[in-house]
Amino acid sequence: MPSAKPSSDKTTAYGEFEFIVVSxxxxVDRVSTTDSSTWRRSPGGLVTALAPVMxxxxxxxxxxxGAPDESLDAFDHDNMRxxxxxxxxxxxxxxxxxxxxxxxxxxxxxVIAPPEFHRHWYDSYRRVNERFAQAxxxxAAEGATVWVQDYQMQLVPKMLRAARPDLKIGFFNHIPFPPLEIxxxxxxxxxxxxGLxxxxxxxxxRPSDASNFLRCVRRFVGHTVRQQQVQVEVEEGGPTYTSRAEAFPISIDVDQIITLANREDIIERSKEIRRELGNxxxxxxxVDRLDYTKGIGHxxxxxxxxxxxxxxxxxxAALIQVASPSRERVEQYRLLREEIEGAVGRINGTYDTIKNTAIRYLHHSYPVEEMVALYLAADVMLITALRDGMNLVAKEYVAARTGNSGALVLSEFAGAADTLRQAVLINxxxxxxxxxxxxxxxxMSPAEATRRMRIMRRQVLQNDVERWSKTFLTALQEGNDDNPQEAAHA
Incomplete structure (x- = not known):
């Protein structure tokens, strides 16, 4: 794990921070009032996982x-710069x-939806990655640890290494990595x-994502690959270093979900939801972002x-479908919303009665307290993703079921299916x-549901998001001990 150096070790040639996250x-999100604006921490597992390290x-x-055409100076928030x-x-x-x-x-x-390839898009991507790398x-302090996050930043690691070979650089890809043929x-x-x-x-x-990446390395770059390690030459005939590709399945803030699931007001809210649906x-x-990868139409x-x-x-029976807004300026997402809302209207028009609604469709984002109430109210959770890196909703549902009741229907194409094997797995x-x-x-009988849920809850509770971050950062530190280039800068 990264640790702070004494301030006397720092020189003017470097920055002052020992651990940097790049995403x-x-x-944080800006909260504006008529008189002023402040910042509040964004919801999400990544912030929760890294806050203790920070x-x-x-x-x-x-x-x-989050605001275009605006430059801000660096500022402090929740013990972070x-x-x-x-x-x-x-x-x-x-x-x-x-x-x-x-x-x-x-x-x-x-390629669930056809990708578009435009040179000016890539040029912009490269320029933005360069700006992030420079910042x-x-x-970064000398020898600092940098953890780069997700597919928007895939060129940053190479750019950073070129500028600062003293750094320890990690990258985590939150979405799938495709097969070589795609x-x-x-x-x-x-x-x-x-760049990666x-x-x-x-x-x-998932291990399959790491394998896909290493196949692409062999085919398109030609570096030597042994098991999960790649020997990379810095320049023609120059020193080499080792880059490793491994699986580190992400998880959730288990303690937060369990605490909320045990709160009396949230338990009462879950009962109220059932009553509002006519018991x-x-x-x-x-529960999904409104995205074509989630299989909502299926x-x-x-x-x-x-x-x-x-x-x-x-x-x-009643189906509650939460579809939180997503990328609404992108044409494919606007069309998807029209398609899903049209299907919901057709189904409800055909099967609703005066007392009963077939599908309650909610195109909103909800706070985590309301989500946990929904998890407690639901007898069956449906995860039908056509392709998903992990799908943390599946893990949140399992964590919330403190009584070991409920059933999870889970797509085998979601990363969560690797570990939640007691779900009802589907194509x-x-x-x-x-x-x-x-x-x-x-x-499903209560006894069978309890047996399955107990096993899944044990798996989720033992592998929370803090353990994920510790496991990754420990592997990053240990791996660099054997890296000749890094040792030369120690």
């Missing part, structure tokens, strides 16, 4: 603050909405691979057919199989 967004180390976080990196309106459009979310996102999710190099479509495939190989340790959600025998729940189709077949009756493309799984979950 597209800073871990408080113990000399920590800084480099990221965009926050270093805003400015983005123009064009860069938000080309680097973020364009290359990150209309090129890389669909490509890395098995990081400026604040990644091959990317015109800038070599640049991305070389600037890191000493590259973390992925049905079964409540089914889907879920609705299966549920509609179950209603048509009579295997599920609107008088006995979401198989509508008949999905229907059968929903019926199995709805009709």
């Amino acid at each position: 597209n967004r800073l871990p 408080s113990k180390a000399d920590g800084a976080w480099v990221g965009w603050h 926050l270093v805003p990196v400015p983005l123009t309106e064009d860069e938000v459009e080309f680097y973020y909405e364009g290359f990150s979310n209309a090129t890389l996102w669909p490509l890395y999710h098995d 990081t190099a400026a604040v 990644f091959a479509q990317l015109p800038w495939r070599r640049q991305v691979i070389e 190989l600037g890191a000493d340790l590259i973390g992925f959600q 049905p025998k079964h409540i089914l729940l889907g 879920r609705l189709k299966a549920y509609e057919e179950l209603l048509a077949d009579g295997h599920v009756k609107v008088e006995d 979401p493309h198989d509508i008949d199989g999905l229907k059968a799984a929903i019926v199995t979950a709805v009709n």
Whole structure:
């Protein structure tokens, strides 16, 4: 784990921070009033996981603050130095909405939607990555540990290594990494691979993601690969260093979820939700960003057919579908919203009664307290992702079920399926199989549900998000002990 150096060790040639996180967004949101604006910590597991490290180390976080065409000075918040990196309106459009979310996102999710390849998008992505790398190099102390996060920042590790070879650099990819045959479509495939190989340790959600990456290294870059290690030459005939690719499945803040699940007001809210739905025998729940990777349309189709077949009756069951807004300026997402809302309207128009609604569709984002109340109210959780790096909602549902009740229907294409093997696993493309799984979950005996949930809860509780961050950072530190280039700068 990184630790702070005495201030006397620092020189003017370097920055002052021993541990730096680099991500597209800073871990805060601006809260504006008529008189002033303040910052509050963003919800999310990554901030929770790294907060203890930040408080113990000399920590800084480099990221965009969320407003285009605005430059801010670095500032302190919750024992962290926050270093805003400015983005123009064009860069938000080309680097973020364009290359990150209309090129890389669909490509890395098995081309569920067709990716777009535009040279000016990539040029913007490269320039923004360079700016993030420069901002990081400026604040990093000598020999500091830098942890770069996610697919928006894939060129940063190599850029950082070129500027600051003394640094220990880790990278974590929160989304899947595609098979070679899909990644091959990317015109800038070599640049991305070389960018990632600037890191000493590259973390992925699943072992298959790490294997996909290493296959791409062999094919497109040609470095020597032994097991999970890549020998990288800094320059022709120059020294080499080792970059490793391994799986580090991310998790959740278990203590927060359990604490909320035991709160009397949230328990009462969960009962109120059931009452508002007319106290049905079964409540089914889907919680997703409104994204084409989540399989929401497949879920609705299966549920509609179950209603048509009579295997599920609107008088006995209700499906709550939370679809939080996502990337609404991107055309594919606008079309998806129209498609999903049209399907919900058609199903409810066909099967609703005066007393009962087939699907309660909620296009909102909710605070974690309301989400936990929904987890407690739901007898069956439906995760039908077509491709997902992890899907932390599955783990949150399991953690919230403190009484070991409830059933989880989980796509085998979500990373969570690797460890939550007692879920009812499904292939979401198989509508008949999905229907059968929903019926199995709805009709599961209490004893069988308890047996499955107890095993899944043990797995989630033993592997929380703080353990994930500690495991990654420990592996990063230990790996660098054997790195000749790093040893030369020690």
